[in-house]
Amino acid sequence: EPEVTQTPSHQVTQMGQEVILRCVPISNHLYFYWYRQILGQKVEFLVSFYNNEISEKSEIFDDQFSVERPDGSNFTLKIRSTKLEDSAMYFCASRWREEKIEAFFGQGTRLTVV
Amino acid sequence: GENVEQHPSTLSVQEGDSAVIKCTYSDSASNYFPWYKQELGKGPQLIIDIRSNVGEKKDQRIAVTLNKTAKHFSLHITETQPEDSAVYFCAAYNSGGYQKVTFGTGTKLQVIP
Numbered sequence: 001e002p003e004v005t006q007t008p009s010h011q012v013t014q015m016g017q018e019v020i021l022r023c024v025p026i027s028n029h030l031y032f033y034w035y036r037q038i039l040g041q042k043v044e045f046l047v048s049f050y051n052n053e054i055s056e057k058s059e060i061f062d063d064q065f066s067v068e069r070p071d072g073s074n075f076t077l078k079i080r081s082t083k084l085e086d087s088a089m090y091f092c093a094s095r096w097r098e099e100k101i102e103a104f105f106g107q108g109t110r111l112t113v114v
Numbered sequence: 115g116e117n118v119e120q121h122p123s124t125l126s127v128q129e130g131d132s133a134v135i136k137c138t139y140s141d142s143a144s145n146y147f148p149w150y151k152q153e154l155g156k157g158p159q160l161i162i163d164i165r166s167n168v169g170e171k172k173d174q175r176i177a178v179t180l181n182k183t184a185k186h187f188s189l190h191i192t193e194t195q196p197e198d199s200a201v202y203f204c205a206a207y208n209s210g211g212y213q214k215v216t217f218g219t220g221t222k223l224q225v226i227p
Contacts, residue, residue: 004157031212033214033215035215041219042203042217042218042219042220043158043203043215043217044217045214045215045216048212048213048214049212055212056212056214091157091158093215095212101146101209102148102163103148103160103215104160105150105157105158105159106157107155107156107157108155108156108157110155
């Protein structure tokens with residue numbers, strides 16, 4: 001069964017460093033998302049991406065964050081200068097199109113900023 | 115925007131008993147209500163969903179109900195088993211376009227053998 005894959009599974013980085021989280025959405029899906037889950041809290045929306053541009057972003061998704069779909073298969077989330085409070089699980093998700101409304105989530109990348 | 119409330123935050127049941135998790139949503143434009151199960155260290159996995167044109171849906175031991183008027187929806191798990199232990203999230207969104215999933219706050223279910 002197709003699945004959303006994310007790498008790495010765990011990333012440790014020093015405060016102020018740049019990180020790139022990678023995702024391979026399910027093939028033929030058209031809508032892509034990043035979500036964040038701080039330990040013990042709910043899953044929060046960061047950004048949605050469709051047709052090679054951001055469709056919507058939350059207030060969490062400030063200028064330190066960016067997304068890219070560089071080659072038609074990967075979908076990346078970049079954090080330019082990490083802060084301690086960026087430590088969280090980051091989930092990538094994808095959806096096919098409107099008539100297939102289920103969103104499928106990856107296993108997540110645990111980001112630890114020290 | 116959409117706001118989803120979920121109760122209870124923790125739930126302990128004896129194996130074989132039923133578990134019920136309740137959610138409310140705020141945006142009347144939401145028309146799709148999935149439920150996700152999240153096991154430790156893993157991403158949310160869709161276990162069942164319901165659309166706004168349906169009042170109830172059942173899949174083996176899991177059932178969901180939806181009251182559109184009251185903006186309530188619930189997850190019912192019968193004959194619980196230890197492997198049902200996980201965090202469950204309800205969610206709501208409008209299925210049109212790129213709409214984001216808005217999650218509830220989660221319920222940690224513990225099934226005691």
